[in-house]
């Protein structure tokens with residue numbers, strides 16, 4: 420019997436899943452699949468990676484939900500191209516459905532997969548699911564890629580009608596009638612963390628649910644208070660892996676708080692930019708910023724990573740990141756600005772470090788924000804802007820509640836002296852960047 424595959428990637432949920440709904444409506448029994456991608460796992464920094472633990476638990480939940488509904492869930496470990504080539508040998512597959520992913524690696528992978536499948540006579544369909552507007556759906560009036568967020572936001576919110584945020588009915592049709600049931604022998608055992616060479620990492624993960632209504636209503640007042648763990652939504656991890664759907668998150672924000680809606684729209688914006696300019700994953704968008712003579716001092720980089728710079732807000736942030744995999748937005752901005760301007764270290768070093776540590780690591784958001792802070796991006800803070808970490812601290816943590824939580828020795832002799840003086844560092848960075856830009860013409 421012909422079947423179709425639904426390939427889960429950044430959409431670890433059954434409800435409101437556009438690609439899954441399309442597969443279920445195709446008339447062919449659906450076999451859901453998740454591939455633990457060896458290309459990605461080989462580069463994980465730690466054998467006990469918290470993100471892999473999160474993914475593993477969510478995939479196991481999907482498998483259980485599929486079995487309860489009367490279907491079989493396929494989970495495999497390997498390179499997607501090879502795994503899918505094997506799956507189409509093992510099953511009589513007419514089509515593979517999935518949701519689009521806009522990162523450079525993912526677009527290359529999907530192109531190769533589509534080509535391989537077509538050689539086997541299998542259709543490949545990818546749907547827009549993780550954003551509301553993708554690729555070139557929002558362009559400037561003159562047809563160019565938007566690089567001013569204000570104008571993009573205006574065009575976006577004008578185009579954003581309620582029907583675009585309606586949930587799709589994937590869950591309703593996720594029943595025995597629409598699912599393929601393979602024997603366990605045929606589906607094979609699902610990989611475990613141990614069988615893939617990994618171990619479990621016990622870490623706090625924000626729950627898979629929408630933030631409380633009160634938090635969302637007050638978001639614009641509380642979002643820049645790092646000491647307040649309820650100050651922002653903490654939905655980034657669930658958006659990253661699609662355990663929450665962007666439509667449900669946006670519906671809530673649209674109804675309750677326009678500031679929050681605008682922040683979520685940054686996510687679509689950066690995904691759109693990375694899709695248009697995939698080279699910016701690893702190089703500065705602005706050609707004039709590609710020859711900046713960063714100092715890249717390894718000892719200073721280590722001091723930043725370990726939270727030993729002598730700037731309390733920077734150190735508190737880095738220690739929170741190392742311990743929890745999370746960092747509030749304003750503190751992300753402070754530590755990033757400090758690395759690229761005060762220590763004058765290449766933004767790519769910081770971007771990589773965040774990639775290793777952040778639970779919500781998302782290449783488009785991370786690269787976009789790092790380039791913003793470094794003044795190198797398609798959209799950026801001015802390259803000569805250097806935020807004072809002490810002023811930031813006075814604004815966001817005046818009573819030092821956040822700092823004392825993470826840097827208890829602050830104010831004692833055990834706490835290091837500042838690694839560099841603010842005014843000196845600012846002038847050093849601004850002069851060096853100015854000269855590099857002049858030389859670049």
Ligand SMILES: Cc1cc2nc3c(=O)[nH]c(=O)nc-3n(C[C@H](O)[C@H](O)[C@H](O)COP(=O)(O)OP(=O)(O)OC[C@H]3O[C@@H](n4cnc5c(N)ncnc54)[C@H](O)[C@@H]3O)c2cc1C
Pocket residue numbers: 642651652653654655656658659682683684685686689746747748749751752755773777779780781782784785786788789792
């Ligand atoms: C240097 C730097 C690196 C960053 N790296 C990442 C990353 O890898 N992954 C990531 O999801 N976010 C990243 N951000 C953006 C932002 O800091 C986080 O999304 C946010 O702190 C997550 O917490 P929250 O869910 O409580 O956010 P909230 O403030 O509650 O915002 C709600 C949602 O809006 C989106 N959002 C908010 N701010 C931004 C922003 N500036 N850019 C893009 N999307 C945004 C996120 O999806 C977030 O979950 C980075 C910011 C900086 C300055």
